[in-house]
Amino acid sequence: MLQLLDYDAIIFDFGGVILDLDYHATRRAFEELCGCDWQTLYSQQQQTALFDDFETGRIDPATFRDGLRQLLGQELSDRAIDTAWNAMLGGVPLVHVEFLEQLRSQRPIFLLSNTNAIHQAAFEQRFIDDHGDRHSGLPTLFEQAYYSHHLGDRKPHASIFQTVIDRHQLDPSRTLFLDDSPQHLEGAKQVGLHTAWVPSGQLLQQVRL
Missing domain, CATH: 1.10.150.240 (Putative phosphatase; domain 2)
Structure with missing residues (x-):
């Protein structure tokens, strides 16, 4: 099981890792x-x-x-x-929300998702419907949430990972990226990030604080 607190910062994929996806x-x-x-x-x-x-x-x-x-x-x-x-698009399970809340209190965490305007509107509204009593919106779970259609770039391009690194002055050798698509890990490796494949729907079976 992967120990997240071994890293100074963590970048999460969204769909299949945090968001239930089918x-x-x-x-x-x-x-x-x-x-x-x-x-x-x-x-x-x-x-x-x-x-x-x-x-x-x-x-x-x-x-x-x-x-x-x-x-x-x-x-x-x-x-x-x-x-x-x-x-x-499914929802973000409460156990994932609670896990991310706990992790963010100890480390900067980021979201990096290949997504689009139609999906963003839908999953952000679903998040408010499900968890609006805890958070005003999905991005509040993270130091920063990055969406491909806002950046004009997408995984697995190394450039999208470099954007996140540069904007937050992250040390790639101390930063972990998690994704459920193995092909997306390759671009992260090119810029020196640590990577971990998380099978879809198995975040809490693969990592711990």
Whole structure:
């Protein structure tokens, strides 16, 4: 089991590590909507350029929805697209909130997520609905929360990790990055960060304070 207090700072991935995530729920939702083979367009391992552009903020939600309609060959409503797209998003379990609260009292912790504007609106509202009695918003759990579509960059690019290091003057040799996607760890290693793979949904089985 990984001892987090061995490090001076910790950078967390979000979906699958802190947020419950089910990629198959979005696949099922879109396949029910249009009978398409969603897996050829988007998965945890790879995705088409439309999704990369959305995750890096190069296109806005309206352009993303129009791109999906074109890819799928279906005139779907904005609401239908957003509902299916957000189907993968679960909540942040209370035990994760409590764990992060305890950790942040002892170390600076950061969030670094490949995400997009539609997902951000949904998961931040869900967090307030679930934990608004404890926190005014998800970012308050962290020293800083970084989202790919705000930075114009995404994991596994080494540059996105370097941005976090530079902005907070972190020592990579004393900083740990955790992610449930093994391919994302490679960029972190390139800038000298320690890394750990956390199987989806197993954060508290893999780490301790």
